[in-house]
Amino acid sequence: KNQVEQSPQSLIILEGKNCTLQCNYTVSPFSNLRWYKQDTGRGPVSLTIMTFSENTKSNGRYTATLDADTKQSSLHITASQLSDSASYICVVSDRGSTLGRLYFGRGTQLTVWP
Amino acid sequence: EADIYQTPRYLVIGTGKKITLECSQTMGHDKMYWYQQDPGMELHLIHYSYGVNSTEKGDLSSESTVSRIRTEHFPLTLESARPSHTSQYLCASSDGKAAPSHNEQFFGPGTRLTVL
Numbered sequence: 001k002n003q004v005e006q007s008p009q010s011l012i013i014l015e016g017k018n019c020t021l022q023c024n025y026t027v028s029p030f031s032n033l034r035w036y037k038q039d040t041g042r043g044p045v046s047l048t049i050m051t052f053s054e055n056t057k058s059n060g061r062y063t064a065t066l067d068a069d070t071k072q073s074s075l076h077i078t079a080s081q082l083s084d085s086a087s088y089i090c091v092v093s094d095r096g097s098t099l100g101r102l103y104f105g106r107g108t109q110l111t112v113w114p
Numbered sequence: 115e116a117d118i119y120q121t122p123r124y125l126v127i128g129t130g131k132k133i134t135l136e137c138s139q140t141m142g143h144d145k146m147y148w149y150q151q152d153p154g155m156e157l158h159l160i161h162y163s164y165g166v167n168s169t170e171k172g173d174l175s176s177e178s179t180v181s182r183i184r185t186e187h188f189p190l191t192l193e194s195a196r197p198s199h200t201s202q203y204l205c206a207s208s209d210g211k212a213a214p215s216h217n218e219q220f221f222g223p224g225t226r227l228t229v230l
Contacts, residue, residue, distance in 0.1 A: 004156075009154075034218070041123075041224065041226070042223050043118075043223050043224050044157075044204075045221070046218055046220075049218065089157075093217070102157075102219065105156060106156045107154075107156070
């Protein structure tokens with residue numbers, strides 16, 4: 001069964017600190033992995049995308065890593081800001097369908113305190 | 115910011131009412147999707163469309179229906195709303211011509227539906 005598991009479920013950090021979010025998946029055949037940021041009451045917005053051959057991708061203070069052998073990914077946030085408070089969702093796409101079906105994790109709810 | 119819009123953003127209605135959630139995109143995307151999301155839970159695909167006159171049911175069974183008469187418009191209808199339909203509904207679209215490995219789905223802001 002294709003699944004995406006994220007940890008921790010929730011995280012509270014102080015402004016300026018770094019944090020790392022984890023994602024494990026069993027989706028096969030693998031196409032790509034995205035990290036999305038979803039603010040409360042809004043739709044998800046893509047932060048990074050990685051294909052099988054990529055093991056790291058940065059977008060400003062966000063750095064994602066991918067280990068396709070162990071089927072694990074992480075999202076590292078550097079020097080956190082209050083605006084980073086959101087749900088971070090790991091999304092894996094398979095290449096076994098023309099739809100490009102997405103498999104969503106439940107997200108990590110990050111809260112940044114001043 | 116993606117050019118995909120949903121209205122209304124919030125809707126509170128009584129049981130038995132018929133409702134239509136609107137979704138429009140101005141990116142000319144062929145593929146469109148409807149997801150249902152409950153608090154703290156993952157998004158579940160309930161409907162999708164490959165293009166005009168194409169509609170398919172997703173992974174999660176839903177009593178809602180959709181139509182795709184125009185490329186840019188993908189409304190979702192509930193004929194008789196019930197409290198179990200209370201949820202957030204997210205619309206998304208993607209460029210069907212992009213390579214599958216980079217086929218990004220762009221999401222609208224969502225509609226928060228509450229059925230009393």
